[in-house]
Amino acid sequence: MRGRMSDVERQGEPDGLMLFDGVCHLCDGTVRTVLAWDRHGPIRFTPIQSIYGRELALAHGLDPDTPESFLFFDHGRPLRKTAAIAALLRRLPAPWRWLAVIDGLPRGLTDMAYDWMAANRYRLWGRSDRCMVPTPEQGARFVLDRP
Template identity: 25%
Template structure:
Protein backbone atom coordinates (compact mmCIF):
# COMPACT_ATOMS: atom_id res chain seq x y z
CA UNK A 1 0.00 0.00 0.00
CA UNK A 2 1.36 3.39 -0.97
CA UNK A 3 1.71 5.90 1.83
CA UNK A 4 0.46 9.44 1.55
CA UNK A 5 2.05 12.39 3.33
CA UNK A 6 0.03 14.91 5.28
CA UNK A 7 1.86 18.19 5.88
CA UNK A 8 0.53 20.39 8.67
CA UNK A 9 1.32 23.60 10.48
CA UNK A 10 3.32 22.40 13.49
CA UNK A 11 2.49 25.60 15.38
CA UNK A 12 -1.29 25.21 15.00
CA UNK A 13 -3.17 23.58 17.88
CA UNK A 14 -6.16 22.75 15.64
CA UNK A 15 -3.86 21.12 13.07
CA UNK A 16 -2.23 19.04 15.79
CA UNK A 17 -5.64 17.90 17.05
CA UNK A 18 -6.66 17.02 13.49
CA UNK A 19 -3.50 14.93 13.07
CA UNK A 20 -4.26 13.04 16.30
CA UNK A 21 -7.79 12.35 15.04
CA UNK A 22 -6.44 11.06 11.71
CA UNK A 23 -3.92 8.82 13.46
CA UNK A 24 -6.66 7.33 15.65
CA UNK A 25 -8.81 6.52 12.59
CA UNK A 26 -6.05 5.22 10.29
CA UNK A 27 -5.47 1.60 11.43
CA UNK A 28 -3.79 0.63 8.16
CA UNK A 29 -1.31 3.51 8.57
CA UNK A 30 -2.04 4.94 5.14
CA UNK A 31 -0.70 8.36 6.11
CA UNK A 32 2.69 9.70 7.14
CA UNK A 33 2.99 13.14 8.71
CA UNK A 34 5.43 16.01 8.44
CA UNK A 35 5.34 19.56 9.67
CA UNK A 36 5.33 22.30 7.04
CA UNK A 37 8.22 23.76 9.04
CA UNK A 38 10.34 20.60 8.62
CA UNK A 39 13.01 20.20 5.94
CA UNK A 40 10.63 17.96 3.97
CA UNK A 41 7.91 20.60 4.36
CA UNK A 42 10.25 23.32 3.11
CA UNK A 43 11.11 21.17 0.09
CA UNK A 44 7.40 20.74 -0.62
CA UNK A 45 6.86 24.51 -0.35
CA UNK A 46 9.67 25.19 -2.79
CA UNK A 47 8.76 22.52 -5.33
CA UNK A 48 5.02 23.22 -5.31
CA UNK A 49 4.94 26.96 -4.66
CA UNK A 50 3.12 26.83 -1.34
CA UNK A 51 3.30 30.19 0.47
CA UNK A 52 5.46 30.43 3.60
CA UNK A 53 2.50 31.74 5.62
CA UNK A 54 0.27 28.82 4.56
CA UNK A 55 -1.31 27.38 7.69
CA UNK A 56 -3.49 24.58 6.44
CA UNK A 57 -3.18 20.86 5.94
CA UNK A 58 -1.59 19.80 2.65
CA UNK A 59 -1.95 16.27 1.29
CA UNK A 60 0.70 14.81 -1.00
CA UNK A 61 -1.00 11.82 -2.64
CA UNK A 62 -0.01 9.99 -5.81
CA UNK A 63 2.46 12.75 -6.72
CA UNK A 64 -0.30 15.39 -6.51
CA UNK A 65 -0.87 18.16 -3.98
CA UNK A 66 -4.28 18.79 -2.38
CA UNK A 67 -5.07 21.63 0.00
CA UNK A 68 -7.83 22.86 2.27
CA UNK A 69 -11.19 21.11 1.90
CA UNK A 70 -10.05 18.83 -0.91
CA UNK A 71 -7.15 17.57 1.21
CA UNK A 72 -9.41 16.94 4.20
CA UNK A 73 -12.06 15.15 2.15
CA UNK A 74 -9.48 12.93 0.45
CA UNK A 75 -8.03 12.15 3.89
CA UNK A 76 -11.35 11.25 5.55
CA UNK A 77 -12.20 9.00 2.61
CA UNK A 78 -9.34 6.72 3.73
CA UNK A 79 -10.25 6.66 7.44
CA UNK A 80 -12.40 4.25 9.41
CA UNK A 81 -15.74 5.00 10.99
CA UNK A 82 -18.61 7.24 9.92
CA UNK A 83 -16.30 10.18 9.22
CA UNK A 84 -15.37 8.57 5.89
CA UNK A 85 -18.86 9.36 4.57
CA UNK A 86 -18.06 13.09 4.69
CA UNK A 87 -16.37 12.47 1.35
CA UNK A 88 -19.78 12.97 -0.30
CA UNK A 89 -19.17 16.71 0.11
CA UNK A 90 -16.61 16.49 -2.69
CA UNK A 91 -19.55 17.19 -5.03
CA UNK A 92 -19.84 20.71 -3.57
CA UNK A 93 -17.83 23.20 -5.67
CA UNK A 94 -14.31 23.72 -4.29
CA UNK A 95 -14.66 27.48 -3.84
CA UNK A 96 -17.70 26.93 -1.57
CA UNK A 97 -16.05 24.08 0.34
CA UNK A 98 -12.91 26.16 0.87
CA UNK A 99 -14.91 29.11 2.20
CA UNK A 100 -16.47 26.81 4.80
CA UNK A 101 -13.05 25.28 5.52
CA UNK A 102 -11.57 28.74 6.08
CA UNK A 103 -14.21 29.52 8.73
CA UNK A 104 -12.46 27.08 11.05
CA UNK A 105 -9.47 29.40 11.47
Protein backbone atom coordinates in the same frame (compact mmCIF):
# COMPACT_ATOMS: atom_id res chain seq x y z
CA MET B 1 12.07 9.03 11.64
CA ARG B 2 10.69 7.76 8.38
CA GLY B 3 7.33 6.38 7.44
CA ARG B 4 6.75 3.53 5.01
CA MET B 5 7.15 4.33 1.31
CA SER B 6 4.50 3.57 -1.28
CA ASP B 7 5.07 2.64 -4.93
CA VAL B 8 4.25 6.24 -5.92
CA GLU B 9 6.92 7.55 -3.55
CA ARG B 10 9.49 5.13 -4.89
CA GLN B 11 8.91 6.95 -8.18
CA GLY B 12 9.65 10.28 -6.45
CA GLU B 13 6.18 11.54 -5.52
CA PRO B 14 4.68 11.50 -1.98
CA ASP B 15 1.53 9.48 -1.39
CA GLY B 16 -0.82 9.57 1.59
CA LEU B 17 1.25 12.33 3.15
CA MET B 18 -0.28 15.26 5.04
CA LEU B 19 1.85 18.41 5.17
CA PHE B 20 0.56 20.40 8.16
CA ASP B 21 1.36 23.46 10.26
CA GLY B 22 3.01 21.87 13.29
CA VAL B 23 2.50 24.83 15.62
CA CYS B 24 -1.22 25.27 14.85
CA HIS B 25 -3.51 23.74 17.49
CA LEU B 26 -6.25 23.07 14.90
CA CYS B 27 -3.77 21.30 12.61
CA ASP B 28 -2.23 19.40 15.52
CA GLY B 29 -5.71 18.34 16.60
CA THR B 30 -6.46 17.16 13.07
CA VAL B 31 -3.32 15.03 13.03
CA ARG B 32 -4.18 13.54 16.43
CA THR B 33 -7.73 12.81 15.23
CA VAL B 34 -6.48 11.05 12.08
CA LEU B 35 -4.05 9.03 14.20
CA ALA B 36 -6.90 8.00 16.51
CA TRP B 37 -9.34 7.18 13.71
CA ASP B 38 -6.82 5.32 11.60
CA ARG B 39 -4.41 3.66 14.03
CA HIS B 40 -2.52 1.53 11.49
CA GLY B 41 -3.43 3.18 8.23
CA PRO B 42 -1.41 4.53 5.37
CA ILE B 43 -1.71 8.25 6.17
CA ARG B 44 1.58 9.82 7.23
CA PHE B 45 2.47 13.32 8.34
CA THR B 46 5.19 15.91 7.99
CA PRO B 47 5.18 19.30 9.71
CA ILE B 48 5.80 22.28 7.48
CA GLN B 49 8.46 23.31 10.01
CA SER B 50 10.63 20.27 9.14
CA ILE B 51 13.25 20.47 6.40
CA TYR B 52 11.25 18.09 4.21
CA GLY B 53 8.02 19.95 4.98
CA ARG B 54 9.55 23.27 3.96
CA GLU B 55 10.85 21.71 0.72
CA LEU B 56 7.41 20.33 -0.13
CA ALA B 57 5.68 23.60 0.72
CA LEU B 58 8.00 25.67 -1.44
CA ALA B 59 7.86 23.18 -4.31
CA HIS B 60 4.05 23.40 -4.32
CA GLY B 61 3.57 27.14 -3.86
CA LEU B 62 2.95 27.37 -0.11
CA ASP B 63 4.80 29.88 2.03
CA PRO B 64 6.17 27.70 4.86
CA ASP B 65 6.30 30.70 7.21
CA THR B 66 2.64 31.66 6.69
CA PRO B 67 0.86 28.64 5.21
CA GLU B 68 -2.74 29.31 4.13
CA SER B 69 -3.53 25.62 3.63
CA PHE B 70 -2.26 22.17 4.33
CA LEU B 71 -1.35 19.80 1.54
CA PHE B 72 -2.40 16.21 1.18
CA PHE B 73 -0.58 14.15 -1.41
CA ASP B 74 -2.98 11.71 -3.04
CA HIS B 75 -1.20 9.31 -5.39
CA GLY B 76 1.43 11.96 -6.05
CA ARG B 77 -1.04 14.82 -6.57
CA PRO B 78 -0.72 17.73 -4.11
CA LEU B 79 -4.21 18.76 -3.03
CA ARG B 80 -5.34 21.73 -0.96
CA LYS B 81 -8.38 22.82 0.98
CA THR B 82 -11.61 20.85 0.40
CA ALA B 83 -10.01 18.51 -2.15
CA ALA B 84 -7.27 17.65 0.35
CA ILE B 85 -9.74 17.03 3.17
CA ALA B 86 -11.90 14.78 0.97
CA ALA B 87 -8.91 12.76 -0.27
CA LEU B 88 -7.65 12.29 3.27
CA LEU B 89 -11.11 11.23 4.48
CA ARG B 90 -11.37 8.65 1.67
CA ARG B 91 -8.34 6.87 3.11
CA LEU B 92 -9.83 6.54 6.59
CA PRO B 93 -11.83 3.48 7.64
CA ALA B 94 -15.63 3.57 7.70
CA PRO B 95 -17.56 5.39 9.02
CA TRP B 96 -15.06 8.28 8.82
CA ARG B 97 -14.49 7.89 5.06
CA TRP B 98 -18.17 8.63 4.52
CA LEU B 99 -17.44 12.24 5.50
CA ALA B 100 -15.75 12.60 2.10
CA VAL B 101 -19.21 13.54 0.82
CA ILE B 102 -17.99 17.10 1.39
CA ASP B 103 -16.34 16.69 -2.01
CA GLY B 104 -19.81 16.82 -3.57
CA LEU B 105 -20.67 20.18 -1.99
CA PRO B 106 -20.12 23.40 -3.96
CA ARG B 107 -16.35 23.83 -4.00
CA GLY B 108 -16.52 27.62 -3.92
CA LEU B 109 -18.46 27.57 -0.66
CA THR B 110 -16.43 24.86 1.03
CA ASP B 111 -13.12 26.46 0.02
CA MET B 112 -14.39 29.84 1.23
CA ALA B 113 -15.21 28.31 4.63
CA TYR B 114 -11.80 26.64 4.64
CA ASP B 115 -10.06 29.94 3.84
CA TRP B 116 -11.88 31.70 6.69
CA MET B 117 -10.93 28.98 9.19
CA ALA B 118 -7.32 28.92 7.97
CA ALA B 119 -7.01 32.70 8.22
CA ASN B 120 -8.38 32.66 11.78
CA ARG B 121 -6.95 29.40 13.08
CA TYR B 122 -4.38 30.88 15.48
CA ARG B 123 -6.90 33.32 16.92
CA LEU B 124 -9.63 30.68 17.33
CA TRP B 125 -7.60 27.60 18.33
CA GLY B 126 -4.20 29.02 19.31
CA ARG B 127 -0.67 28.00 18.50
CA SER B 128 2.33 26.37 20.17
CA ASP B 129 5.94 27.41 20.36
CA ARG B 130 6.99 24.07 18.90
CA CYS B 131 5.64 21.14 16.91
CA MET B 132 3.98 18.17 18.55
CA VAL B 133 6.22 15.28 19.48
CA PRO B 134 4.76 11.95 18.34
CA THR B 135 4.75 8.99 20.70
CA PRO B 136 7.10 6.13 19.85
CA GLU B 137 4.11 4.23 18.42
CA GLN B 138 3.20 7.17 16.16
CA GLY B 139 6.79 7.89 15.12
CA ALA B 140 6.75 5.63 12.05
CA ARG B 141 3.92 7.71 10.61
CA PHE B 142 5.93 10.94 10.65
CA VAL B 143 8.32 11.84 7.84
CA LEU B 144 10.84 14.50 8.78
CA ASP B 145 13.33 14.13 5.97
CA ARG B 146 13.19 13.22 2.30
CA PRO B 147 12.28 9.54 1.82
